[in-house]
Every structure is written in structure tokens, then in C-alpha cells.
Amino acid sequence: MDFAPPRGMRDFYPEEMRVRNMIFDAWKKAARLYGFEEYDAPVVESEELLTRKSGEEIIDQIYHFTDKSNRRLALRPEMTPSLARMVISRQKMLTYPLKWFCTPQCFRYERMTKGRKREHFQWNLDIVGEESIMAEAEVLGAAITALKFMGLTARDFKVRIGSRRLLADLFQATGLAETHFLPTCLVLDKMGKITETEIKQLLSAEKLTDDEITKVLELMQIRSLSQASSLLKSTPKSIQDVQELFSIMAATGLGDFLEFDISIIRGLDYYTGIVFEAFDTDRQFRAIFGGGRYDNLLSALGGEKMTSIGLGFGDVVVRELLEAKGKINLEVTNNGVFIGYMDLAQREFAVKIAQSLRNQGLDVNLSLVPEKPKKFFSKGDKLKIRYSIYIGPDEVNSGTFTIKNMVTGTEKNYAYGQLVQGSVIDLN
Numbered sequence: 001m002d003f004a005p006p007r008g009m010r011d012f013y014p015e016e017m018r019v020r021n022m023i024f025d026a027w028k029k030a031a032r033l034y035g036f037e038e039y040d041a042p043v044v045e046s047e048e049l050l051t052r053k054s055g056e057e058i059i060d061q062i063y064h065f066t067d068k069s070n071r072r073l074a075l076r077p078e079m080t081p082s083l084a085r086m087v088i089s090r091q092k093m094l095t096y097p098l099k100w101f102c103t104p105q106c107f108r109y110e111r112m113t114k115g116r117k118r119e120h121f122q123w124n125l126d127i128v129g130e131e132s133i134m135a136e137a138e139v140l141g142a143a144i145t146a147l148k149f150m151g152l153t154a155r156d157f158k159v160r161i162g163s164r165r166l167l168a169d170l171f172q173a174t175g176l177a178e179t180h181f182l183p184t185c186l187v188l189d190k191m192g193k194i195t196e197t198e199i200k201q202l203l204s205a206e207k208l209t210d211d212e213i214t215k216v217l218e219l220m221q222i223r224s225l226s227q228a229s230s231l232l233k234s235t236p237k238s239i240q241d242v243q244e245l246f247s248i249m250a251a252t253g254l255g256d257f258l259e260f261d262i263s264i265i266r267g268l269d270y271y272t273g274i275v276f277e278a279f280d281t282d283r284q285f286r287a288i289f290g291g292g293r294y295d296n297l298l299s300a301l302g303g304e305k306m307t308s309i310g311l312g313f314g315d316v317v318v319r320e321l322l323e324a325k326g327k328i329n330l331e332v333t334n335n336g337v338f339i340g341y342m343d344l345a346q347r348e349f350a351v352k353i354a355q356s357l358r359n360q361g362l363d364v365n366l367s368l369v370p371e372k373p374k375k376f377f378s379k380g381d382k383l384k385i386r387y388s389i390y391i392g393p394d395e396v397n398s399g400t401f402t403i404k405n406m407v408t409g410t411e412k413n414y415a416y417g418q419l420v421q422g423s424v425i426d427l428n
Contacts (some may be wrong), residue, residue: 006120008109020121023150023156023315024103027123028200030146034138036125036129039100041082049081052301061110074108079124080297080310087128088303096129096306099138108334115286115317123313125291128298128306133241135309136293137248138272143278143311144257145291150318151327154256157288159278161245162264164292165270166228166238167219170262173232174215180208184216188417189265213316222262241274270294274309280321288311288321333407336363338425339378339387349416353401356420362427380406387427403427 005011012020025064031038032309048066055426062076075095076082079102103356107119121412125142127135131292132332146381147157183206191199196217203213222228225242229235242260249255266275273293280288291311299305322328337357341350347370354366380388395401405427412426 005117007221008112009218010117012118014020019319020315022328023322024121026149027101027103027313029038029143031123031125031246033145034099036101036141036142039086040085040104041079041086041102042077042106043076044073045076047074049085049301050074050077052081059066060066061108063107063109076104076136077108077298078106078312079104079122080126080214080312081130081301082301083124083126083310084301087306088298088301091303091306092300097135098126098128101310102127115320117316121315123289123315124310125313126308126310128308130309131307131355133244133274134248136245136276137252139259139291139309139311140245140249140276141252141254143313144254146313147288147318150322152321155281156325157257157278157280159257159276160259160261161242162240162261162266162275163242163273164265165273166236166242166273167262167265169232169236169238170219170222170228173325174219175410176212180206180212184208185265186347188216188220188263189369191263191408211370220263225260228262238273245274257387257415266290268290268350269301270297272296276336280324284324285321286317288317308421334363334365334385335366335427336384336385337387337389337403338365338367338376338380338383339389340367340371340391341381342372343370344389346370346391346393350389353389353391353416353419356422359422377406 001091004124010016013107018369024175028038037261047059047062050062057087061067061075062077064072067074083100083106087098102124103121104124105119105121109118110116123146125139129140144159145189167185168178171178171184176184180352184203187199187206190202199217200213203216204210209218222231225239236388246258246260249258264275264277265271266277271292272295275287275290275292277290279285289311291309295306295307296305297308319328339350339354341347354364357364359377365383373392376390377388385406386404386407389401390404391401399411401419402411402413404411
């Protein structure tokens with residue numbers, strides 16, 4: 001019987017793990033460069049925690065079940081509820097601001113499209129307990145740096161910056177009722193994903209008049225902060241915050257990666273300030289990452305009110321983007337050493353050499369059984385291992401062993417004592 005992984009789930013063969021690890025390594029290196037500490041939480045959470053954070057409608061999108069003690073649980077669809085739960089449980093004891101990151105696997109049962117599966121790994125960056133716009137700058141700086149580590153540049157992607165607070169100010173200035181704000185945000189977040197006619201229909205369903213719908217869509221045509229200021233006839237804090245963010249990012253040398261975009265809103269209603277999404281410049285893919293400022297989540301879940309900023313960065317879209325940009329090489333050579341031997345008489349030599357090289361920190365793949373030279377070197381080619389040592393009677397009798405570079409064909413000879421007595425082996 002041919003068993004495939006469940007629909008929307010993935011197997012990771014070794015060559016795919018190399019790609020996944022490349023993405024993870026970039027994430028973790030960037031997080032640590034920016035001073036974030038790693039944390040984790042169970043993959044299973046209480047269903048109540050998830051519904052209190054995202055609403056009852058989340059039930060249709062998550063894998064939920066009842067355990068043997070009749071508790072209603074679910075596989076996490078995202079990490080923010082777990083982060084909030086952990087912070088609340090030690091809110092009086094933690095040192096703020098928190099700068100935390102994690103790379104959890106998340107599960108969500110929904111329709112699959114390009115860039116969306118039913119499971120994915122997601123790099124989460126959160127800063128809790130800091131009002132300064134420096135928090136946004138640190139989160140965005142880390143995310144941009146991670147993409148740079150993956151080989152992408154400002155020609156490949158842009159981070160689009162919006163502001164929920166600024167949009168609320170614009171609503172007020174144009175006479176749109178505050179009661180329309182959150183429902184309208186949820187609709188406007190669908191812009192670019194559905195037609196303008198469908199957007200108008202959804203806004204009408206939220207009881208906006210034709211005149212109000214026109215005003216909302218006109219706001220979405222704003223292209224600059226100065227244009228927004230002219231509509232407000234002032235420079236409120238919402239605009240000052242965005243201006244400050246652009247100023248800080250310019251000082252870091254990463255300003256070219258940012259663009260102002262009033263239509264970046266984010267669908268979740270707990271965002272309260274600056275929000276952002278990163279897209280490839282050709283707009284061939286879904287958002288690479290997204291996030292923003294949220295002030296009310298901890299208090300909504302029973303903790304004390306505390307401002308936070310968070311970012312979620314999935315592995316699926318960036319994997320597709322890297323492939324499209326030619327930044328992925330599945331034929332990457334393993335820089336380790338492949339050791340083989342002709343007969344059992346040479347096995348002990350192979351074992352001792354392998355262990356000595358491992359003690360030096362070298363990756364060694366040791367043959368488990370004797371092999372003829374042709375089979376050994378053919379296997380080394382298939383495994384893409386850069387260096388090889390093959391041991392036969394001649395090597396044992398002469399006491400000289402050859403390390404071969406399988407890519408260039410160059411060879412270096414070493415005495416047996418050099419290989420097993422801890423001498424530093426130069427493979428370059």
C-alpha cells in the first residue's frame with residue numbers, strides 16, 4: 001500500500017532538510033544577532049485558549065479533539081496564544097522588555113493555495129513590554145537580516161508598512177463611524193485577494209452606505225505619509241510613529257527595504273498600531289512575513305495589559321521564493337569525510353581514524369561493511385560528500401592514507417599516526 005503524508009502535510013527527505021535547515025539557521029542567527037532569546041511550548045493547547053484569542057470561528061480552521069480525560073484540546077495554529085499564556089503565568093517575575101523567538105510547527109485546517117499548506121514551520125519574534133518604536137525596528141531588522149542571510153536583497157522583496165492607528169485617525173477625519181472600523185479592517189485585509197466588487201459587497205454587508213464605501217476605498221488610494229497628513233490637517237502620533245520607524249531603519253542601513261502602504265492592515269483584530277507585511281517585489285507569492293503592534297492580547301486572556309509587537313515568518317512562502325530566485329541548491333555538497341575499507345582486516349584502522357576525526361569536530365560517515373573501491377566511490381558521489389578516505393591492504397602496509405577531495409580530485413597524504421593521534425587535519 002502506498003502511504004502518502006496527510007493532505008497538506010510534508011515529508012522532509014535529507015535534501016529537503018538541508019534547505020529547511022538553511023532557512024532555520026538564517027532565522028536563528030538573525031534572532032541571536034538582535035538579542036532575542038529562544039523559547040518553546042507544547043504543540044497541543046487548550047481549545048479555549050485559542051478561541052479566546054481568535055474567536056469561535058477558529059474552530060473550523062484547527063485540528064481539535066477531546067482527550068481521554070474529556071478535555072478539549074487542539075494542535076496550535078499559531079504561537080501567539082502560547083506566548084501570551086506563558087507571559088501571563090509569570091508576568092510579575094519576568095524582566096521586561098522580553099525579546100523572545102521560536103520556530104514552532106503549526107497546523108491549520110484550511111483550503112490549500114500557493115504558499116499555504118496545512119502545516120508549516122514559523123519563525124516568531126516578539127517583544128513584550130516596550131512602547132518605543134525601537135521595538136518595531138528591532139523586529140523588522142532581524143527579519144530583513146534573516147532574508148539577507150538567505151541571499152535576498154532589496155531588489156527581491158519589500159516590507160510594506162501600515163498603521164491601524166493611522167487608519168483609525170483617517171476614519172475619524174473623514175466622518176466614518178468608529179463602529180465600522182474593525183469590521184472594515186477585516187474586509188480591507190482581503191484587498192488583492194478578491195475583486196473590488198467583492199470588497200464593496202462585503203463592506204455593504206457590514207452596513208456601510210455607498211458613500212461610506214467610496215470614502216473607505218479612497219483612503220486605500222493614499223500613497224504617502226504626506227498625503228495622509230494633508231487629509232488629517234495635522235501630524236498625529238500615528239504618523240509620527242511611522243515617520244520615526246522609517247528614520248530608525250534608515251539609520252540601520254535597512255531603510256531601502258521599507259515602503260509605506262496604507263492598505264497593509266492585517267486581518268486579526270488585536271493589532272493596534274504599526275502593522276507590516278513583506279512581499280517579493282514581483283508579487284508572485286503570498287506575504288513572506290507579517291506582524292505588528294498589539295496592546296490588548298494579554299489583558300484579553302486574563303493578564304495585565306501590556307504592549308507587544310510580534311512577527312510571524314513561515315517557511316513555505318520563503319522556500320518558494322528562494323527557489324524562484326535560484327537561491328536553493330539541492331545538490332549541496334556535504335563537507336564531511338566518507339571513510340571506507342576493503343576487508344574486515346582494515347575495519348579497525350577505519351574505526352580509529354573516523355573517531356579521531358570526529359574528536360576534531362569533523363563530520364564522518366563511516367562505511368558499515370567492507371566495500372570494493374568502485375562501489376565505495378560511487379556511493380560517495382551519490383551522497384555528495386566532499387572528502388573520502390579509502391583503506392585497503394596497501395594503505396595499511398605503507399602506513400600512508402590518502403584524503404581525496406571528491407569535487408576537485410586533489411589528494412593529500414597523511415601518516416596513520418597523524419590521523420589517529422589528534423593532529424589537526426587541514427582539509428582545505
